[in-house]
Amino acid sequence: MVFLAFVDDELVGHAVLTWDGAESPPMPRKIEACPNVSDVWVRPDWRRRGIGGSLLEACEHVVRDQGFPRVGLSVGVDNAAASALYRSLGYRDAGIPEYQESGRWVDANGGLVEWNETCRYMVRSLAEEPSP
Numbered sequence: 001m002v003f004l005a006f007v008d009d010e011l012v013g014h015a016v017l018t019w020d021g022a023e024s025p026p027m028p029r030k031i032e033a034c035p036n037v038s039d040v041w042v043r044p045d046w047r048r049r050g051i052g053g054s055l056l057e058a059c060e061h062v063v064r065d066q067g068f069p070r071v072g073l074s075v076g077v078d079n080a081a082a083s084a085l086y087r088s089l090g091y092r093d094a095g096i097p098e099y100q101e102s103g104r105w106v107d108a109n110g111g112l113v114e115w116n117e118t119c120r121y122m123v124r125s126l127a128e129e130p131s132p
């Protein structure tokens with residue numbers, strides 16, 4: 001499921017929700033009943049205005065509605081901005097070993113960009129409100 005954030009007619013952010021994410025590779029350990037959020041991104045000129053948080057909350061709303069007790073996501077260990085956002089929303093380290101994720105995407109000029117990141121997995125329990 002893809003979530004898109006618009007301001008007027010402009011696309012300013014997105015997130016992707018998959019139902020079996022935390023049970024599939026490259027996760028080093030299975031976390032059952034834990035849908036996964038990925039590809040959280042906000043256009044640079046629209047950051048720090050609550051859009052990332054709103055995208056996450058929209059994903060969590062759907063996950064909770066479907067009766068799942070938790071939701072999780074992967075974050076690069078060096079990604080301070082994303083880690084701060086996730087922590088502020090109540091995501092906590094799932095306590096599993098760090099792992100490598102890699103992929104590729106095509107940039108606006110048609111160039112192929114390959115990436116590789118050391119990641120940790122964070123989970124938010126949907127049974128409770130985030131603690132400070």
Ligand SMILES: CC(C)(COP(=O)(O)OP(=O)(O)OC[C@H]1O[C@@H](n2cnc3c(N)ncnc32)[C@H](O)[C@@H]1OP(=O)(O)O)[C@@H](O)C(=O)NCCC(=O)NCCS
Binds near residue numbers: 042046047053075076
């Ligand atoms: C991470 C990202 C999605 C955050 O989106 P955003 O719309 O700026 O986030 P929000 O405005 O909802 O931030 C909410 C809170 O998260 C924390 N936060 C967000 N960005 C932060 C930053 N750069 N530094 C410190 N804290 C940050 C703050 O607590 C913030 O609240 P505040 O602005 O009142 O202090 C955005 O920076 C981004 O697209 N980064 C590039 C892509 C990426 O790294 N995606 C995550 C992949 S795991």
